[in-house]
């Protein structure tokens with residue numbers, strides 16, 4: 001498994017697992033828990049969740065998935081902007097810890113920018129770090145101008161939408177984050193509406209060259225730079241296996257050119273795409 005360096009030198013797997021839409025239906029609980037555990041066994045030991053997903057339900061799934069193996073897993077969770085006051089982040093974090101039955105979150109992100117002043121949120125995050133309740137903090141859905149406001153702080157990641165059909169971050173946000181040693185986390189690396197991604201002739205033709213699948217090409221593409229952590233979500237065990245297999249897929253210059261010809265890299269600044 002490739003790894004990505006966090007500020008401070010700790011390395012985390014370049015390939016993790018998402019949890020959006022997990023925890024919505026109790027009938028799916030064991031399937032979702034088993035999918036995450038399978039992913040951990042296959043090396044995808046970073047799990048991304050959020051208090052927003054299924055109103056805390058996804059964090060409860062994470063609790064079951066990491067039970068007995070907490071030390072092996074790097075947990076990322078996110079606070080909703082409406083809870084991101086100095087005091088609000090602390091109570092939201094306590095609730096998340098309780099739901100996940102753990103005493104710390106490895107990386108705690110502001111889900112997107114809201115009405116609370118960023119300085120207050122950062123102060124709340126720092127207090128949580130001092131108390132040992134989180135190990136790192138970061139942001140999500142921040143464009144380059146937002147990142148300028150956290151420059152010089154301990155911000156340790158920016159989680160943004162990134163897949164072959166949405167690659168505007170390559171123009172300035174990704175280079176900015178690389179220059180400042182802040183890893184980017186690629187969310188929805190399969191495009192969220194996965195059918196469209198899997199039907200991409202460019203991805204399919206690269207997949208054919210490698211005896212791989214279009215999903216594996218999309219995931220391998222997202223982590224190709226060494227600065228990006230990708231978090232595909234899969235509740236289907238076959239999908240989990242496939243995604244984990246993407247770690248072994250190295251795309252060649254020809255493969256990248258094939259993808260570029262259809263999914264063109266940005267030639268100018270475009271505002272950050274969100275889901």
Ligand SMILES: NC(=O)c1ccc[n+]([C@@H]2O[C@H](COP(=O)([O-])OP(=O)(O)OC[C@H]3O[C@@H](n4cnc5c(N)ncnc54)[C@H](OP(=O)(O)O)[C@@H]3O)[C@@H](O)[C@H]2O)c1
Nearest residue numbers: 018019020187188189190191192215232233234235236239
């Ligand atoms: N920070 C943010 O604002 C933000 C926004 C969106 C997402 N996220 C995070 O990023 C994670 C991933 O994004 P996402 O869930 O939006 O979308 P995604 O990972 O791009 O796609 C998930 C969909 O792809 C399917 N899938 C997974 N692996 C597959 C494979 N190998 N072949 C075919 N289909 C496959 C899944 O089906 P099954 O589940 O049936 O396997 C699911 O329907 C989220 O779960 C969440 O943790 C963060």
